[in-house]
Amino acid sequence: MTTGEIDRRGLFKGVGAALVIGFALPVRGAAALAAAEPFAPNAFIRISPTGITIVSKHLEMGQGIETGLAMVVAEELDANWTRIKVAAAPVNPQHYANPVMHDQGTGGSNSMMGSYAELRDAGAAARAMIVQAAALQWDVPAAEIGIERGVVRHVASGKKARLETFAQAAGAIPAPSKPVPKAASDFRLVGQNVHRLDTPGKIRGATIFTADFDLPNMVRAVVRRPPRFGARVGSFDAAAALATPGVLQVVQIPTGIAVVARTHWAALQGRESLQIAWDDRDAEQRGSEELDVAFRALAQRPGSVARAQGDIASALAAAPTTITAEYGAPYLAHAMMEPLNCVVRREDRSCELWYGCQFPGGDRRHVAAALNLPPDRVTIHTLPAGGSFGRRGSFTADFVVEAVEIAKALPPGIPVSVQWTREDDITGGCYRPMSRHRLDAAVDADGRLRGWRHRIVVQSIAETIPIPGLVKNGIDPISIRNAIDPPYDLPDMALELHSPKVGVTVMPWRSVGSSYNVFAMECFVDLIARRTKQDPLALRRLMLPAKSRFHALLAVVAERSGWHRPRPADRALGLAISTWAGSYVAHVAEVRRIGEGYRVERFTTAVDCGRVINPNLVSAQIEGGIMFGLSAALSGEITLDKGVPEQSNFDSYKVLRITDVPLVDLHLTPSEEPPSGVGEIAVSAVAPAVANALAALLGLPVNDLPLKGFLT
Structure with missing residues (x-):
């Protein structure tokens, strides 16, 4: 249903005068087309006389990937x-699939882990071809x-000559079937604190994010969404919104009511004028206290068995x-x-999108389905993102498909920029789910832990993911992350799961299930x-397997934190x-x-993440993860009043301020192992470390997050 429809000519005329200077799309002119194509030995490298471009299949969202x-x-x-540039990869899962996801996308802290060997081979192959081209041109042995x-x-x-000099000739050289990467002892760049490539553009304000991106005749849109999850539009009156200066159109879409305007401000003003009656019959209307009571009750009952090792029931019955x-x-x-945010330009039989795209493969399929187009008629241009x-x-692809639904209501060829506000973001759902945990431990007469039973009550994230068979026998693998394989030797162990149905929308959040399971386990x-x-x-050392990589980390943090040294009565460690x-x-x-x-x-922190490619990048991710985890631990929470989120901006959804930031003493363990993920590793253990320090200081257990009731 649309209100205030306008024709394409009228829209062009109305919008043109309101345009501001924005990002100009690069156009390949005659000179560019006539130029020699760059040497492209594989999907990741482009070498031309002017420099080298590395094609990144992973979204840059602040992590420095x-x-x-x-x-x-x-x-x-x-x-x-100094001659290296980076370009975002086009959507092409065949060439740019994430080996962990089996699709093109970024997530799970596996970008470097999944790309390291692949990119080493790509670079080694290109190097061999350049060397061979030089050998032929100079008529000398390649080995020299x-x-x-x-x-x-x-x-x-x-x-001697610059590498780029041989780019065109190298294009005629067959790529080696088995490229030989360098020995690690020959590394000159890897392991060094190299400055980030994206820093200068961000410092100068030259980096184009989605909110900066502009196209000729582009309109702006915002959406009024239901205050309760699962509610729908019952009826609405758009008269006042359409009377707002600058508002062009009001359209009902599956997620709410969209207001299209010449400017973002006009769209916001029009949205405020909408009169909407919401249909709450299928909406989640329970508040946080009611949900907590239900979760606590489930925690007392056996759940679906995710893992059973030994006989925990007998161990608990026999334990002194x-x-x-x-x-x-x-x-x-x-x-x-x-x-x-997302920019969409829809034509009759094609569609282009510009935004910080984290899952290009899946997003393209969802957009194609929404428009009834073949996927190859959908083009996604990936822009940098300000976090995710x-x-x-x-x-x-909820926010992307929503933008496409708005574009469907506009004349073909008219681009639309859909922007969420901070209030839209905080109240819009897709949260890290709330959880409840019950743990029962069996301890023998010598004080040794024989085993435990961990019962988790948490909404399923996997049920919302369109992957057949992801949930098996009632077990969501995301819900039990880290709890399914604790680092400790537990002769007897049981893990049970309840996945209650709640209308609040949930999705992965930095460290996902680990973020709540590690809190419960490490506090326990x-x-x-x-x-x-x-x-x-000492108890952890006793419980860990003899060859665990944790032993070295515990030795480091014990020494650097002064764990065994006396401390004032007003201080404690966790x-x-x-x-x-x-x-x-x-x-x-x-x-x-x-x-x-x-x-x-x-915070005293030790990390073992395999080979460190760039210590500055890794340190930034670990330190950022600590601050992210600390924000959540100290004050992060979304509470519901009869199903409506009570937090809406940073005045009510608190994040860590610079005055609250603790000192961080970070140690990166040297390693010859391949690199592993660092984007989320620091997050989940932050809350239990703080809670355990508080418990040591208070002499009382600290069992619930956030910890804001304890802190200044």
Whole structure:
């Protein structure tokens, strides 16, 4: 249903005067077409006389992945780093699939982990072809040619030339079937603190994000969505909205009512004037307290068995000591710095989109389905994104399809920019789900943990993902992340899961199921240590397998935090460990009593993430993960009043301020193992480390998040 429809000519006439200077699309003119095509030995490298372009199949959303991936290629190519550029890959899952996802996309902290070997081979192949081309041109043996910092040399003859000089000739050389990457001992670039490629553009304000992107005759749109999840539009009156200066059209779409205008401000003003009666018959109308009661009740009942090892029931019955505790974690918003947005230009039989695209393969399929087009008629131009933390990686492409639905109501050829506000973002759902945990431990007469039963109550994220068979026998693999394979030796263990149906929309959030499961497990380990009068660090060492990589990390944080040294009565330390994407982390949080409250003063952190490509990039991800986890631990929560989110902006959904940031002492463990993920590894162990420090200081367990009731 549309209101205030306008024809294409009228729209062009009305919008033209309102345009501001924006991003100009690159157009290949006659000169560009006449120029020689760049040397493209594979899908990841383009070499022309003016420089080298590395094609990145992963979204740059602040993590620095474009720089990291480019370093791997430049290392194998022996390129001059100052002549390296990066371009976002087009949508082509055949060439750019994520090997973990089996589709083109970014997520799960696996970008470097999944691309490292592939890009080393790509760079090594290109290098071999350049060397062979130089050997033919100079008429010398290829074995006598070397490349260093982008200069190809033949020492005996004194010949040298820039690598790019041989690009055209190298295009005629067959690519090696088995390229030979460098030995790690020959690395010159990998392992160094190389400056990020995207920093200069961001400092100058030259980087084009989706909100900056402009096209001729582009209109702006915002959407009024239901206040309750599952509600629909009952009826609406658009008269006042259409009377708002600058408003062009009001259209009903599946997710709500869209207001299309010449400017974003006009669209917002028009949205405020909408009169809508919502149909709440199928909406979630329970509040947080009611949901908590339901979750607590489920935690007392057996759930679907995700793992059963040994005989935990007999172990609990026979144990001289049993310990039981419950833990809770709330809904959380992603709250990335750049709210969701998308630019769409629809033609009669094609569609182009510009936005920070995290899952190009899936997004293109969803857009094609919405428009009844073949996928190859949909073109996605990936722009940098101002954060995601999981929200842009929508398995249903919800915000993208919403923008396409608005474009369908406009004349063909008219581009539309759909922008979410911060309030839209915080109240819009797709949260990290709330959870409830019950753990029961069996402890023998010597104080050794024989095993535990962990019962999780949490909404299923996997049920919302259109992948057949992802949920098997009632078990969502996302819900049990880290709980299914705790790092400790547990002779007897059971993991059970309840997946209650709640209307609130949920999706992955940075570290996903690990974010709540590690909180419950690591707090429980500390509780066991206190009840059995053991040192929490010593107990973990006792419980860990002898060859666990955690032992080295625990030794580092124990020494650097002063774990075994006396400390003032107003200070305490808390420990937590976790794994993610092949990486390992140990945190020690130091908490200090200040008056009636408490403050997190320091984090001592050790990380084992395999080979470190760029220490600055890794450190930024770990430190950022600590701050992200600390924001959530101290104050992050979405609460519901009769189904309506009570938080809407940073005044009510608190994030860490610079004055609250603790000191961070970070140690990256040297390793010859392949690189593993760092984007999420630091997050999940933050909350239990702080909670365990508080528990040590208070002498009482700390079982529920957030911890805002304790802190200043």
